Amino acid sequence: MSNEYDVVVIGSGTGGYVAAIRAAQLGLKTAVVERAPVLGGTCLNWGCIPTKALLEHAHALKIAQDWKEWGLTIGEAALRQGSGQAIGIDMNQVQARKDKIVKGLTGGVEFLFKKNKIDWIKGSGRLAGKGTVEIAEGDKQTLAAKKEIIVATGSQPRSVPGVEVDRKRVITSDEAIGLREIPASIAILGSGAVGVEFGSIFRRFGSDVTIIELLPRLVPIEDEAVSAELEKSFKRQGIKVLTGTKVTGAKSGAKSIDLDAQTPDGKTAKISADYLLVATGRGPVTDGLGAEEAGLNLERGYIRVDGQYRTGVQGISAIGDVITFDKPGHPQLAHLSSAEGVALAERIAGREFRAINYDQVPGCTYCDPEIGSVGLTEAEAKQRGYDVRVGSFKFGVLGRARIAGETEGFVKIVAETKYDEVLGVHMIGPRSTELVAEATLALRLECTVEELIRTIHAHPTMSEAVGEAAHAAHGAAIHA
Numbered sequence: 001m002s003n004e005y006d007v008v009v010i011g012s013g014t015g016g017y018v019a020a021i022r023a024a025q026l027g028l029k030t031a032v033v034e035r036a037p038v039l040g041g042t043c044l045n046w047g048c049i050p051t052k053a054l055l056e057h058a059h060a061l062k063i064a065q066d067w068k069e070w071g072l073t074i075g076e077a078a079l080r081q082g083s084g085q086a087i088g089i090d091m092n093q094v095q096a097r098k099d100k101i102v103k104g105l106t107g108g109v110e111f112l113f114k115k116n117k118i119d120w121i122k123g124s125g126r127l128a129g130k131g132t133v134e135i136a137e138g139d140k141q142t143l144a145a146k147k148e149i150i151v152a153t154g155s156q157p158r159s160v161p162g163v164e165v166d167r168k169r170v171i172t173s174d175e176a177i178g179l180r181e182i183p184a185s186i187a188i189l190g191s192g193a194v195g196v197e198f199g200s201i202f203r204r205f206g207s208d209v210t211i212i213e214l215l216p217r218l219v220p221i222e223d224e225a226v227s228a229e230l231e232k233s234f235k236r237q238g239i240k241v242l243t244g245t246k247v248t249g250a251k252s253g254a255k256s257i258d259l260d261a262q263t264p265d266g267k268t269a270k271i272s273a274d275y276l277l278v279a280t281g282r283g284p285v286t287d288g289l290g291a292e293e294a295g296l297n298l299e300r301g302y303i304r305v306d307g308q309y310r311t312g313v314q315g316i317s318a319i320g321d322v323i324t325f326d327k328p329g330h331p332q333l334a335h336l337s338s339a340e341g342v343a344l345a346e347r348i349a350g351r352e353f354r355a356i357n358y359d360q361v362p363g364c365t366y367c368d369p370e371i372g373s374v375g376l377t378e379a380e381a382k383q384r385g386y387d388v389r390v391g392s393f394k395f396g397v398l399g400r401a402r403i404a405g406e407t408e409g410f411v412k413i414v415a416e417t418k419y420d421e422v423l424g425v426h427m428i429g430p431r432s433t434e435l436v437a438e439a440t441l442a443l444r445l446e447c448t449v450e451e452l453i454r455t456i457h458a459h460p461t462m463s464e465a466v467g468e469a470a471h472a473a474h475g476a477a478i479h480a
Contacts, residue, residue: 005031007348008133008145009152010125010289013041015320015337016152017109022345024116031143032118033125033133039109041154043334049105050177051197053098055366058204061089062368066405089205091180098177127151127294131315136288148315148348151296151303152341153289155282155321155332160189162249163278169252170276173198183207183274187259189247191218195279196230196367203239204368210240210271212261217243219365221329223377223426225392225412230428233369233408245269250276282332284322299324308353309344319344336361362440364433369408372436375424375443378414387417391449391473393465393480395429400460406430411469413449420448425469431462438466449473 006028009016016032017039024030038045064087067074074087113120121135121143128134133143157172159165167175173194182205188195191213203209211218211234217227218234218241231241244264251258259271284301295313297304302324309317320337324330339356347353365371381388396407409429415422425439442452452470457463471477 003141004144004146005029005119006145006147007031007150007345008033008125008143008148009150010133011041011152011154011285011320011322012036012039012109012120013152013154013320013337014043014334015154015341016041016150017112017341018338019150019152019319019341019345020118021112021116022342023348024118026345026349026351028147028345028349030116030118031121032113033121033123033135033143035122035124035137037122038106039113039120040106042156044105044109045102046174046177048334049102050098051173051194051201052366053101054094054177054201055197055368057089057094057097058201059368061087061204069405089182091182095178095180124288126288127290127296127316129294145315148317150341150344151289151291151311151316151318151322152320152337153285153322154337156285157278158281158283160247160278160280163189163247163276164250164252165278166252169255169257169274170250170278172278176275176277185210185273186275186277187212187257187271187273188277188279190279190281191215191220191241191243192279192281193219193363193365193367195277196234196365198277198279199234199239200366200368203234203237208238208240208273210242210273212245212247212259212271213241213243214246215243216264219371221363222365222371222373223412223414223424224379225410226371226373226426226428229409230367230369230371237368242269242271282321286322302330307355308347309340317344317348331358331361331363333361333363357444360440360443362436364436366433369406369429370432371428372432372434372439373424373426374436374440375422376414377424377426378412381414381416381423386423388423389415389417389449389473391415391469391471391477393468393472393477395462395465397468397479398460398462398464400462400464401430403460404430411435411465413452413466413469413473415449415473420450422447422449422452425466427465429462429465435463435466438463 007023007030009020009032012034020030020032123135124137126134131145185208187210246262249260257276261269303318305323319340321332362374392412394410395401411427414424457467
């Protein structure tokens with residue numbers, strides 16, 4: 001194996017491996033350095049995929065628990081109509097299925113590396129001079145990158161001052177995905193995507209769930225109407241929601257965790273649970289990278305890049321969760337990292353650079369009910385000076401939603417009045433993480449509300465809610 005490459009990628013997550021594949025497709029000799037024993041990074045191994053597998057089990061359990069309504073017969077009930085028995089869940093089998101899914105997908109990445117003749121270098125990569133990556137552990141060697149080094153080292157769960165993660169009673173998402181027991185109770189610190197997704201999982205599995213959020217509302221980056229709908233749904237499901245609440249101390253015991261918290265009115269509250277899941281966001285992974293020594297500009301640990309992902313050091317670029325730039329709050333999303341990887345690989349190969357419009361990046365949160373969003377919220381649109389019109393439509397009116405037994409939520413379209421352009425679409429409810437694709441394309445093509453109205457949505461489908469919301473933005477919803 002030669003140590004000289006056109007491109008060396010540090011990190012094999014969704015940004016790194018996609019960048020490597022695209023670079024190889026464009027004729028660049030490529031290597032990927034990965035210190036974990038498997039390819040795929042956080043998303044495939046400890047994030048997107050395993051959590052969604054658990055959520056799918058939770059959804060299956062939800063259907064099974066409503067077996068009478070669905071006319072199902074379970075166990076002895078198949079012999080004696082109407083008697084029935086309790087529906088349970090085998091966490092060992094759940095974990096086995098989750099692990100099988102993850103193994104299949106990580107194996108798929110390894111296959112794609114072989115197909116595209118990409119070398120997987122096992123070990124920790126360190127920037128060691130111009131165009132050079134030193135492998136400090138594992139396959140110890142020095143790699144030369146003739147064209148570019150791509151840093152795609154990703155992120156890891158962020159800690160909270162005063163709350164020590166012991167990985168026993170105080171855990172992160174990394175430990176939560178592997179629990180083989182269903183806790184009687186769990187407190188979740190943070191109500192971003194990770195927090196509310198695990199809240200849905202554990203509540204459906206039977207745990208008493210308390211979600212603690214410092215800010216005034218759940219999923220604070222979403223449209224305010226979406227946040228309000230999710231809180232209403234969670235409370236209906238029996239999830240305790242504490243917004244505007246700050247955890248001031250935590251004490252772990254042998255079988256529980258005790259929290260001190262300050263409520264919005266300044267009072268002290270005591271919260272006890274079997275586990276505390278810290279889900280307060282993710283921070284950059286740059287340990288052992290030698291970033292500062294290489295001259296990279298770090299801001300709060302993130303690597304600052306320009307609009308083409310250049311670090312300011314010739315021959316070194318960075319993408320994904322590890323970067324920051326002038327636009328506030330670079331989203332930490334697997335699909336965005338992949339898009340950045342493609343754009344960067346094409347730039348390195350001499351293709352025209354195609355910049356990403358960060359106002360058109362969809363976000364998906366797989367809690368129950370699901371959330372999908374793209375573009376400006378109503379508040380953001382008004383802050384930017386737009387004359388805003390809004391249309392909303394409830395899923396519960398749709399025949400398809402009633403057939404599925406999933407009637408919560410709505411689709412909300414935010415549009416600009418003068419030219420009728422769609423500025424944002426925000427939805428909470430069944431299949432929202434799939435329906436947001438249509439909304440993303442609408443923003444990409446600068447669609448008007450009228451064009452969405454004239455788009456025929458098949459019946460009966462959940463997508464009809466998008467068309468009806470467009471009608472509503474013109475004050476003419478058909479079924480409302």
